[in-house]
Amino acid sequence: MSGGIDYGNLMHRAMRGLIHDVLAGVQASGLPGEHHFFITFDTQHPDVELADWLSDRYPGEMTVVMQHWYDDLEVNDDGFAVTLNFGDAPERLYIPYDAIKTFVDPSVEFGLRFETHDEDDDEDPTPPDDKPKRPRAVEPRQQDAEVVRLDSFRK
Template sequence: MHYEAMAQDALRGVVKAALKRAAAPEGLPGAHHFYITFKTDAAGVSGPVDLLGKYPDEMTIVLQHQYWDLAPGETFFSVTLQFGGQPKRLSIPYAAVTRFYDPSVQFLLQFEAPAAAAGGDSKALAAAPEPEAAPAGPEGAAKIVSLDQFRKK
């Protein structure tokens, strides 16, 4: 019956529903914000080659104050974030998401990693520098962070 796979798909539906609420005109309510970790080498992930090349295995994005054009679809979502002061668009299949965390309410979902796309290889989680703040957006800055501090040791 593959109950574990069905449960993973159902929980990815929670991620999709949360992103749909964030994409609504009123945006994220209160202090809610999302840390989304995904496999950059998973099938269907797309974005600037230079950005994905820096994180050949896994990447974490934060949707808080500065994100634009969030478009949650049925099988993937797209969002524009600032990296090094430049807007860059990412498209991420829900199946590529390995972690979803809303620290405002300590809500965490963790998923099994998908199989790598053809030609992908597995490397350790990369800790990323904080990108520059966008001058034209709302307060705060988009960040890429390592989730090592949240891992059980």
């Protein structure tokens, strides 16, 4: 073991596993209490599946809300699929865990932000192409991504 312990990659996998476990619980039992999620993801990730009009409208990243109306949540080891309502038009999305940038449950002030090397200091000697995304806990109020609230599309 010449390179040492890769804590960044281990943390990355653990936090993606946490998201998987939370969503699997929601798939089995629904959202408990006041829990709801803001999930920001990279719309250009090669494994993301969403309608063309959504990827055109959100060419870099998009935030979806799982709260009052979502349907057909399917969770697997690599990501999850869910149907959400956009202006009375249900759309099916598939979001791989590796595409997630933030996962926030504001009902309990819990949040995760996954960062890439581009956002970190350049002091680390690992080349940028070899760096995994590294998660860190964040306060939900610090989220700077655009939030797409389903209520705003209702008439």
